[in-house]
Amino acid sequence: MNASNRQMTLRRYPEGMPQESDFQVISGAIPDIADGQVLGRAIYLTVDPYIRVHISPSMSIGYAPTTPLGAPIPGEAVLRVERSKHPDFREGDYVAGFSGWQDYAALQGDALRKVDKRLAPLSAHLGALGxxxxxxxxxxxxxxxxxxxxxxxxxxxxxxxxxxxxxxxxxxxxxxxxxxxxxxxxxxxxxxxxxxxxxxxxxxxxxxxxxxxxxxxxxxxxxxxxxxxxxxxxxxxxxxxxxxxxxxxxxxxxxxxxxxxxxxxxxxxxxxxxxxxxxxxxxxDFWSLRPQFLEEVGGMIKDGRLHSKEHIVVGIENAGVAMMEMLSGRNFGKTVVRIADD
Ligand SMILES: NC(=O)c1ccc[n+]([C@@H]2O[C@H](COP(=O)([O-])OP(=O)(O)OC[C@H]3O[C@@H](n4cnc5c(N)ncnc54)[C@H](OP(=O)(O)O)[C@@H]3O)[C@@H](O)[C@H]2O)c1
Structure with a gap:
């Protein structure tokens, strides 16, 4: 386990297209977990358009409140469970949850979904299967x-x-x-x-x-x-x-x-x-469709009828650049950032 928890934060709110200098990696402590929580280590971070809304005070809306400067940028990740105090999860499980752009997060087990590596590679669970x-x-x-x-x-x-x-x-x-x-x-x-x-x-x-x-x-x-x-x-x-x-x-x-x-x-x-x-x-409005969606679209991926392609950027320090690439169309597929080996 890394000694510290790298977090990609905002140095300042972007004006127009985000710039690399708007972002800053800082080190925080690895959090403790309480009953009902798991400690997740992120492998893939998502880079979704809604995150742009979170990092602009002028765009703040109900579902996407503005991220404070210095706090990890919000977003979903695929994580490996490192420790668990929740009965449904064990060390070594793969899950997806809203951990933000950081290495480690203490996450409420009830808010996580399990990720099935047999359906598709982990990165696809933030894209075609996410x-x-x-x-x-x-x-x-x-x-x-x-x-x-x-x-x-x-x-x-x-x-x-x-x-x-x-x-x-x-x-x-x-x-x-x-x-x-x-x-x-x-x-x-x-x-x-x-x-x-x-x-x-x-x-x-x-x-x-x-x-x-x-x-x-x-x-x-x-x-x-x-x-x-x-x-x-x-x-x-x-x-x-x-x-x-x-x-x-x-x-x-x-x-x-x-x-x-x-x-x-x-x-x-x-x-x-x-x-x-x-x-x-x-x-x-459609979270309840997820089991049907996973079965149907997961099946299409497995039998080769539907392709899933991720644009994989490596390193948490490059997450801001990955966002700039996605917003300007320089991505080739669903943008994710790999920050640890799976
Ligand atoms: N309503 C919802 O619940 C919901 C949920 C998820 C996503 N979304 C929305 O769905 C859209 C796609 O999201 P995504 O995650 O799939 O992103 P994405 O397509 O993986 O990445 C964004 C893409 O937008 C295109 N783009 C950038 N600037 C553009 C412009 N000025 N005009 C036209 N196209 C432009 C680029 O594609 P090209 O360069 O290939 O044109 C870029 O690759 C976004 O608007 C997002 O906010 C909505």
Whole structure:
């Protein structure tokens, strides 16, 4: 066991895109555990977009209160149980829990979920088999009403949520059209994840690409991005289409609303004219789906129908850089940080 507990903290709150200098690793004590708790040693830390919300006072919202400066950055991890005072866990078990970006945490056993290494590598339990995968599964199975032959449009198509949403659409027999930010990522999306098409949002002709890839329009927009990608999708929606509002990563680094005209009337007009159904998605409403999700999506991973890819950054000192990579699309798959051997 390490003599100290490394913690990745904030030196100051980022303005716009986080900078490496906003983050600082400090050393704390390894915590004691009380009855009902386990001591977990983190192996993989998650780097999820919601963490950006936690580290900005201007974005503080109910489910993501602002992290104090000097405190470990919050987030889920896959951990090995080092000691246990909870009857359901033993030393050597693997669990997932909200330990924050640090080596060791004292965690309430009742808030942990066991991680089954036989289903997929540990890192996948923060991605395709973790919260992002469950988000995609909930959106596709409970909200989208997608039917075989319909077109499902997925922004951030290779990420933790998008890769699972797109693959579930493809497995259902839909036309899956993804959006990413480079030729290399788009090739992977088509050749490995099985998207029917993947479009590069950084190209000038993005709008033409969308129209050409969706000749029959879009029936389901699985919206992970917001911003220009969202507006382009809206222009191609079919009547009675569904817009699943999962995330708005395009604006997470913005401290103020975008300059320019108020587009809310245009948005409402498009919803009315096309009779669109707009559904907000919060994964917290769907925790009870987890057993069914693990069985179904875990089975798809095991039999090779669904691919899980993590963008693995090594070292807790690089967790801030990993976040910058994820926010700017320089990740290739679901971003995780490995801070110990499994
Ligand atoms: N509602 C919920 O309960 C819930 C739960 C989990 C996640 N989410 C949301 O789902 C979305 C995806 O999360 P994730 O964990 O799967 O992240 P991710 O896709 O693994 O990583 C973020 C991706 O966003 C894309 N991106 C970055 N800036 C963008 C921009 N300006 N415009 C368009 N795309 C941009 C990049 O992909 P490319 O470079 O490949 O385009 C980047 O790789 C986020 O908005 C997140 O907040 C919501």
């Amino acid at each position: 919260m992002p995968g469950l988000t995609a599964y909930a959106g596709m199975t409970k909200l989208s009403e997608a039917e075989a032959g319909q077109t499902v449009f997925v922004s951030a198509a290779l990420g933790g949520v998008g890769a699972v949403a797109g693959q579930l659409a493809r497995i259902k027999g839909c036309r899956a059209v993804g959006v990413s930010s480079s030729a290399e990522k788009c090739s992977y999306a088509v050749e490995t994840l099985g998207y029917d098409a993947c479009l590069d949002r950084t190209k000038q002709d993005f709008a033409e690409q969308v129209a050409a890839a969706c000749p029959n329009g879009i029936d389901v927009n699985f919206e992970n991005a917001g911003g220009p990608v969202f507006w382009t999708a809206m222009q191609n929606m079919n009547a009675y289409g569904r817009v699943i509002v999962c995330g708005l990563i395009a604006v997470y680094n913005e401290d103020a609303p975008p300059a320019g005209p108020d587009l809310s009337q245009d948005l409402l007009r498009a919803i009315a004219l096309k009779r669109l159904v707009v559904k907000g998605l919060m994964v917290a």
